[in-house]
Amino acid sequence: MSGARIGPVGAVLRHAVLLGAAALALMPFLWMLATSLKPQNEIFLSEIRWWPQRLHAAENYAKAFERAPLARFLLNGVIVTGTIFLAQIAVALPAAYALAKIRFLGRELVFALVLFAILIPPQAIAVPLFLLFHQLGILDTYAALIAPFTISVFGIFLMRQFFMTVPDDLVDAARMDGISEFGIVWRVMLPTAIPAVTAFGIFSVVAHWNDYFWPLIAVNSRELFTPPLGVVAFRNEEAGTDYGPLMAAATVIIAPLILAFLIAQRRFIEGITLTGMK
């Protein structure tokens, strides 16, 4: 990384600004964490208190797990987001490879359609999808939660853009070595595209872990609730104004995302560079 040299004052200033912005973004999150540690009587104080005088964490978290099947919600979240991500990769990589590296009639048209499909907001097709799934009789199943997202046009677009930067020679070398076209996708393109796949993975997992809109429409049974549905249901039915356990539940539900991001971030930065090719 190269950058313009700045003096110590500039550096301090820059960090102050960055820290300020970060603090602003983190504030609600930290408040959630703090609330999840407080007893009920300390939550609605007029003063700002970041650390409770009486730590109530164990009680809050125990209550959260006790009153709602949080583990079940988390498991549902993992099943749904994991399957969606794997399906998206299984579709997007071969599609992107074809769009980037194989010459065929109508390729540009297909790519234009992909771009067009990116413009369609998911809300716009929610009702038709709902009706379709009703006809198929798969409402209120895992399939209903997963199926609409298995093809990610954004994923296809992103991976296609990345594959465009992979030298054609590498693909040709693989063909000379006798690797099949699908083999090239999984054994040559995928390993070189790890940074892009990671970026897409973060996007996809966050979007579908936090999705509230579609699961709300697609499922009714409590056993199929994804984490956001779970938190809301928990508030409505159990907690009322009992915010300590509610925030504890919210924290539990966000935690896997944070963990996943921290792990992915390292891979993200390491990446596999294409330097071996020039």
Next chain:
Amino acid sequence: MAEIALGEIHKRFGETIVLNGVSLEIGEGEFVALLGPSGCGKSTLLRIIAGLEQADSGTVRIGGRDMADLPPAARNLAMVFQSYALYPHLSVRANMMVPLRMRDLTGFERLPLIGALAPGRREKLAVMAARVEMAAETLKIGHLLDRKPGQLSGGQRQRVALGRAMVREPAAFLMDEPLSNLDAALRVHMRTEIAELHRALGATFVYVTHDQVEAMTMSSRIAVMLDGEIVQIGAPAEIYEDPRDLRVAEFIGSPRINVIEAVADAAGAPVAGHGATLGGRFAAAPGAALRVGIRPEHLALAEPARAPLAGRVRHRENLGAEMLLHVAVPGIATPVVARVAPQAARALGPEAQVGLVFDPADLRVFDANGRRVAALARPERSRAYG
């Protein structure tokens, strides 16, 4: 090892005709350079031989077998790319193993984890590993086997690419400007190494380059390609001495051959624009427009008054062992370049008036379309006016 025969290959991309009826016979164990300027279709031709590209029409035969519809891997060729094209996520060893694994292991044996259960897989892998070690030994990259391509220098990557090509002992090696990403010194070095490799392996090499020095120094024959056609094919000396087309004469040789516009006189001798008869007799009708080529090294300094070409020195380039003089001859559009000994030229002041003489036997004469015009009576080896 096998011979390669191309018959009337045509290829176009949309409206552009890239290959226009290319026929070429490459003998077993031969080293043929495809030489031509950028964009003349060399890579396309090589890719058609490899099977990476389909010709619109024409035949590709390797070892006597028609290759139509055969996928690249089934042709048993190896290709070395300009960008090396190593798998960036695999170690050098694994890179070199890929072609062997793909050829010698079954689909089941290549599976991760359960593939290890296949009987005989370990023996096969051991054979392959030995092959890789041997190739690495030959190329002196044994100590790099566990590195990733990203941790290698350009020259080392080039060797790995050669190694990956070597391990499966292909019928022929196809190389597309393999040295053009290297610096000048390394290029010279690798030139010798590739030539030695060719000698050691005895395999057929097809080597694409736009660098005439590479083609001249390495190959047994050069095929000069221009605008999608092979204009001339022959031994390096033949291409240099006896170009059949003005474009070949201009493309080969550095500095470029001097080209002087002339008109044939009644005897078939070319008369330059400034009125001097250049000597020799050629099969041209009286009054026909000619373009007379003379290589810089065939010009020598002489008294201006008695020389057919005379003018002022515009520019001198001292190359150490020799000196290039750019002489502006009145009546000739571009300066005439002469390659002379530095001692002879040192005495000359700037803007000196010099004469240039040559042996008419060294003239290469072309007609207005650039086709070679044959010399009639072989002129005796004597300096014109000399």
